[in-house]
Amino acid sequence: MSIDVATLLDRAREGDPRAVARLISLVENGAPQLREILAALSAYAGSAYLVGLTGSPGVGKSTTTNALVSEYRARGRRVGVLAVDPSSPFSGGALLGDRVRMQDHATDPDVFIRSMASRGHLGGLAAATPQAARVLEAAGCEVVLIETVGVGQSEIEVASAADTTVVLLAPGMGDGIQAAKAGILEIGDVYVVNKADRDGAESTARELNHMLALGERRNPGDWRQPIVKTVAARGEGVVEVVEALEKHRAYLAETGRLQARRLARAAAEIEAIALGVLRTRYGSVHGSDDTPLRRLAERVSAGELDPFTAADELLA
Amino acid sequence: MSIDVATLLDRAREGDPRAVARLISLVENGAPQLREILAALSAYAGSAYLVGLTGSPGVGKSTTTNALVSEYRARGRRVGVLAVDPSSPFSGGALLGDRVRMQDHATDPDVFIRSMASRGHLGGLAAATPQAARVLEAAGCEVVLIETVGVGQSEIEVASAADTTVVLLAPGMGDGIQAAKAGILEIGDVYVVNKADRDGAESTARELNHMLALGERRNPGDWRQPIVKTVAARGEGVVEVVEALEKHRAYLAETGRLQARRLARAAAEIEAIALGVLRTRYGSVHGSDDTPLRRLAERVSAGELDPFTAADELLA
Incomplete structure (x- = not known):
């Protein structure tokens, strides 16, 4: 079957989910049309706001992503989600349990959800993720959420692939120390302590706050990373997360850092x-x-x- | 001061520790003589056995390295140690506590110990580490131990920088699950459960064994990663670790995998x-x-x- 890139892109622009899925598959698989597709996509570069979400397994990344999609939809935005599955050669991903399937949004024509395989890229972000984000951008998504499992390298990749990086933690997982070890304190723009109805949420937030303060080498006017407490499963605190994201985006735009981040991303x-x-x-x-x-x-x-x-x- | 690379190298070959230190500083700092030094070192390529040691903070990497040095010295080998300090822009490394200074070997002329900064390389192995290993190799080290803090990416780098990779765990640190998350199950050739006199050592070893078994996609004749229990602070089990290392080295040599690993390393x-x-x-x-x-x-x-x-x- 021959594939007409221009037709596919036209359909994707109209919001046809099959055309979007097809284009993402083509870029993910490095199809012969890859160059042609990317050339066609470049006209839409920069129109979407890319938000990375990372954190250890069990902190509730998928639940939080799901809740963020609901909140962005309530604000009338078209939303894309790229969920990067760890397809470890060891585990086949099975160790991480089942992903929440975001059934809530399955029939919403203004939500595009896609799992990306991270094959061939140890523990990391799928190589094609930035290109898949470009497809979602061209399909009119104003926000693209990129969700990855937070292990070392992939966190750093999320930070460099996104405009804003959200780091999720949950109480009782020793995440404070984990955070320091894994270097996530260096990459978060917004921190979320999810499952805040559980014991230890306060101390997790306090410990995190302390560690962020330790790491401060801040100049006047620098961004102060907020810590937002959520119970994503019940939607609690999600409005505050979106507000923190909007604030960070405005900060990036005002200070010229949005352009600098995107320049670094394009260069990479x-x-x-x-x-x-x-x-x-x-x-x-x-x-x-x-x-x-x-x-x-x-x-x-x-x-x-x-x-x-x-x-x-x-x-x- | 002008630096005569040939003279420095001659002195390093004779075991002059200041010449060795000087050469490592030159490669670490990317000195103008870097090309000349590496050209001179290449004659000794492949003479040292490179062992990487990785594991979370607190498992006793430095203590184990120290004990391994003693055991290799007892066997009459000249030993080099490269300890890669995490010089995180955030913590300056202070979060990880003080390094054991390996005072035991400070006056031994056949032991060379060097801390490498991992600057500019988020959480990872110092870029100059393979080149520093070449210096130690030229200085007649038959074994070079490369010790790094185990966080995500650096583990993968250790595995690709070494002939044999040792992954250390300790009881009661939730390391089984951590191991799975961080992908260290994919990189260890030899596993060490240190602090084996503590509660939970048996269950840590058992859990690890179970996880390694889960990950098996083994062909007949493939290497079966051993799990060695140690109390490195008292030297217990260290002979067994060295024996496991020797066995793995022999396995690599016999199967042609030593050459394959070194080829991949040279290519990288x-x-x-x-x-x-x-x-x-x-x-x-x-x-x-x-x-x-x-x-x-x-x-x-x-x-x-x-x-x-x-x-x-x-x-x-």
Whole structure:
């Protein structure tokens, strides 16, 4: 079946969920039409507000995402959700339990929900996620929520893929210490202590507040990360989360940081694609193909060549 | 002061600790002599066995490293230690408490210990660590222990920087679940349950064993990751750890996997250097310099250009 990118994009612009899904599949799978699709999408660049949500398993990310979708819909916004599934080669994702399926929004024509596989990218954000966000942006989504499981690297990736990053915690999970270990204190713009009706919510918020204060190297006018307490399953505190997000977005826009973040994101995307292009030229060392990279790696490994000279030869 | 690389290297070969320290500082700081040093080091490539040690704060990594050094010294080996300090921009590393200083080996001329800063590399292994390992290798170290704090990405980096990766756990830290979350079950060649005299050591080992079994997709002859119980502070179980390491090294050598791992490592190093070379050509988007990358990122960010075309222009 031939695929007419222009027709698909027209349908996606009209809000046809099958066209949106199709386009995301094409970018996710690195289809031959990828370049054509991205060229067509670029006209809509920057129209959506990208919000990353991260946190350890069990803090209620999906429930919170679901509640945020409801609140944004109540405000009349078209919303996209990208849920990055950890498809660990070890667990197949099964260790993380079942994802809330966001059935609440299954029939809403102004909500697009998509699971992304994070295959081939250890624990991380699916490589195609920024491109899938571009599809949702072109489909008229004013807000795109990117939900990932929070383990190390993926948190950093969420922070660099989003305009605003929300870090979720829950009481009684030792999350304060976890947070410090995992470096999430460096990436959150808005913190949410979910399950705030449980014992320990106050102390989790207090500990977090203390740790954020410890980390302050703030100049006057810098963003003060808010800590919002929620019971997402009952929708409590969700209005406050959306308000904190709107405030952060306004802050980013006023200070020119929105543009700076998006510039950094575009640069990272360009670099990643350039690296991919180079890799197709010089090949891989995995497998047994006799590629240029393999030949150089063999010589470095054998002590016949130093890695700098090898790098020069690789680029020559 | 002019630095004669050949003289420094000669002295390092003779075991002069100041020459070793100087060379590591030069590679760590990306000194102008970096290329010359690496070219001179490449003659010794592959002579050292690289062991990575990772695990959450508090499991006793430094104590275990210290005990492993003693055991390798008892076997007459010259040993290098690279301790990668997390110099988080947030904490300055202070959250992790004081490092055991390995005073036991301070005066041993056949032990080289070096702290590496992980600056500029969020939570991760210092970029210069593989190159510092090459210095220790040239200085005649037969074993190089690379100790890093285990948070997400750095674990994966340890696994790719080492011949054999040791993952440490301790009872009562919820490490079983942590392990699964952080993906460390995918990277360990040898597992150590340290502080095995504490309550819960048995159940930690059992839980770990269960999780490793769950993850098995093993072919006949594949490596079966051993779980060794230790009380590193008293040296208990350390002989068994070294024996497990020797066994794994023999396994890697016999199956050709040592060569494959080293090939992958060399390739990663070449690629990283090549990327660095490219970056000096096309610049950064950080700061306000008008670099080629910045100009392209601005156009992508403004929707005037798609990222693929930008990548093509970057490489042109």
